[in-house]
Amino acid sequence: MGTLSKIILSSIGKKSIMAVSGIMLGLFLLVHALGNCTTFFGREAFNSYASHLHSLGCLILFFEVGLVVIFLTHIVLGCMTWWQNKRARPHSYEVYRSSGGRTMGSKTMPYTGIIILFFLFVHLQNFHFTDHSREISAIVKGVLIQPFYAIFYSIAMLALALHISHGFWSMLQSLGINHPKYNSIMQRGTLSLCVVMVAVFVLIPALTLLWPGFLL
Amino acid sequence: MSNDKIGLTLKIWRQPCSHSKGKFETFHVNNISSDMSFLEMLDVLNEHLTLGGKQPVAFDHDCREGICGMCGAVVNGQAHGPEKGTTLCQLHMRHFRNGDTLVIEPFRARAFKVERDLVVNRSPLDKIIQAGGYVSVNTGGAPDGNGVPVAQDTAEQAMDAAACIGCGACVAACPNGSAMLFVGAKVSQLVLLPQGYPERAGRALNMVAEMDELGFGNCGNERECEAVCPKSISIRNIARLNREFFKAALFG
Ligand code: HEM
Ligand code: FES
Numbered sequence: 001m002g003t004l005s006k007i008i009l010s011s012i013g014k015k016s017i018m019a020v021s022g023i024m025l026g027l028f029l030l031v032h033a034l035g036n037c038t039t040f041f042g043r044e045a046f047n048s049y050a051s052h053l054h055s056l057g058c059l060i061l062f063f064e065v066g067l068v069v070i071f072l073t074h075i076v077l078g079c080m081t082w083w084q085n086k087r088a089r090p091h092s093y094e095v096y097r098s099s100g101g102r103t104m105g106s107k108t109m110p111y112t113g114i115i116i117l118f119f120l121f122v123h124l125q126n127f128h129f130t131d132h133s134r135e136i137s138a139i140v141k142g143v144l145i146q147p148f149y150a151i152f153y154s155i156a157m158l159a160l161a162l163h164i165s166h167g168f169w170s171m172l173q174s175l176g177i178n179h180p181k182y183n184s185i186m187q188r189g190t191l192s193l194c195v196v197m198v199a200v201f202v203l204i205p206a207l208t209l210l211w212p213g214f215l216l
Numbered sequence: 217m218s219n220d221k222i223g224l225t226l227k228i229w230r231q232p233c234s235h236s237k238g239k240f241e242t243f244h245v246n247n248i249s250s251d252m253s254f255l256e257m258l259d260v261l262n263e264h265l266t267l268g269g270k271q272p273v274a275f276d277h278d279c280r281e282g283i284c285g286m287c288g289a290v291v292n293g294q295a296h297g298p299e300k301g302t303t304l305c306q307l308h309m310r311h312f313r314n315g316d317t318l319v320i321e322p323f324r325a326r327a328f329k330v331e332r333d334l335v336v337n338r339s340p341l342d343k344i345i346q347a348g349g350y351v352s353v354n355t356g357g358a359p360d361g362n363g364v365p366v367a368q369d370t371a372e373q374a375m376d377a378a379a380c381i382g383c384g385a386c387v388a389a390c391p392n393g394s395a396m397l398f399v400g401a402k403v404s405q406l407v408l409l410p411q412g413y414p415e416r417a418g419r420a421l422n423m424v425a426e427m428d429e430l431g432f433g434n435c436g437n438e439r440e441c442e443a444v445c446p447k448s449i450s451i452r453n454i455a456r457l458n459r460e461f462f463k464a465a466l467f468g
Contacts, residue, residue: 007421007465010425010428011394011424011428011432011433011434011435012424012435012457012458012461012462013461013465015434015435015458016458081392081433081434084433084434085391085393085394085433085434085436087326088325088326088327088393088394088432089324089325089326089392089393091324093290093324094227094240094319094321095290095292095293096293097292097293097294098440098443099294099300099440099444101389101438101439101440101441101443102391102438102439106436106437106438106439107438109436166437169437170436170437173451173454173455174437174458175458175462176455176456176459176462177455178456179452180452
């Protein structure tokens with residue numbers, strides 16, 4: 001193996017690339033959440049936001065391809081570390097007890113990751129690979145008014161919340177950012193960002209299901 | 217409370233040698249003084265076993281005062297037992313109650329082979345140290361006392377990292393079997409001081425490469441290591457190791 005690939009595939013190398021891809025996915029989520037906020041201003045705001053986005057043409061394609069690459073990188077490295085970490089302790093403990101370091105989020109990273117991936121397929125099927133002759137607000141409403149989908153979307157967003165509740169802080173640590181002066185603000189800041197973003201994503205299926213006037 | 221006596225049920229991992237299959241064996245001990253340390257409690261058990269013509273339970277120990285890093289086992293799922301910032305030899309029986317059942321297992325990781333019962337081979341940690349290489353020390357006349365200034369705060373951080381006794385509890389407690397807290401502490405104690413500074417790039421790269429090679433897992437920032445560390449070493453040292461690794465990989 002060459003020097004570069006050795007460094008990339010080392011434990012710290014993999015985690016830093018997961019962290020960088022995690023930041024990019026986080027930025028994507030942030031933009032996505034901001035865009036989705038237009039639904040709260042009514043059907044017209046949302047439709048015009050969507051059509052503006054689509055009018056970007058080539059740029060959209062560039063971002064789509066970029067996102068696929070980032071997701072694949074994140075997922076492949078995530079699976080590698082998961083597999084290696086399982087192998088690092090072939091004989092598990094008869095009794096295991098956390099000493100207080102782990103959180104719900106950190107414990108479940110691979111599982112919440114898989115739920116997000118599965119959600120992604122359903123999500124793209126629902127809104128991307130669909131008949132786009134209707135306006136986007138009607139498409140969204142058509143899907144999320146079905147209780148099954150509204151609940152499925154909400155559950156998937158809770159999995160996302162768990163994932164990034166650990167992930168956003170973890171990527172700072174993976175990138176070597178840890179200082180007693182800033183640790184408390186970093187922890188609270190990343191958690192707040194996670195809560196606000198997921199709240200937006202959960203509000204949309206919840207409002208569609210519970211409030212007939214939403215996106216009308 | 218000082219002369220309380222307690223009785224315990226012990227479920228202890230027994231394994232005759234590294235390539236035999238092990239299993240749990242249950243023992244009962246009575247009249248354990250709450251002033252005893254955990255290892256003294258095991259001594260009592262072993263005396264009974266020996267008198268009864270049975271093999272005593274093998275466990276590692278040396279100083280019995282929390283400074284050598286030889287002792288260690290997982291007690292009820294926690295490395296070095298339930299007390300924070302304490303080695304197994306400094307864990308006292310007053311932290312347990314009469315009638316408790318304690319499950320006692322060796323530190324488990326692919327890199328740590330069980331040699332016998334609770335004794336594991338932690339020489340992979342020594343191999344990581346070896347991979348770290350040397351530090352340059354100038355010979356010649358004695359240097360001036362304060363000729364090389366080191367800020368008090370930096371010296372404190374180096375000292376905090378150097379408190380690592382290499383017991384391996386961080387590996388044992390890590391859900392991913394990672395040795396990052398150990399390596400982080402060793403890299404930090406040297407990189408913060410003038411003696412270790414010049415060789416820092418090679419040291420970070422080689423120690424991490426050796427750690428991966430030996431089959432330790434990848435750090436997931438679960439923070440279990442700092443929670444069980446008998447010397448309460450902070451994961452700030454892991455962040456410093458990450459930075460050292462990036463600097464070395466990119467510019468070293
Ligand atoms: C929008 C979606 C996602 C975001 C924002 C995200 C974000 C993150 C972040 C920030 C980390 C921490 C990286 C580090 O500590 O260095 C992380 C870790 C992880 N992610 Fe994701 N992720 C997403 C999707 C996924 C998916 C789809 C999967 C897998 C199918 C996945 C699997 C993992 C795993 C297994 C880890 C833990 C790695 C470890 O600690 O060793 N993630 N994620
Ligand atoms: S025997 Fe030395 S630290 Fe416990």
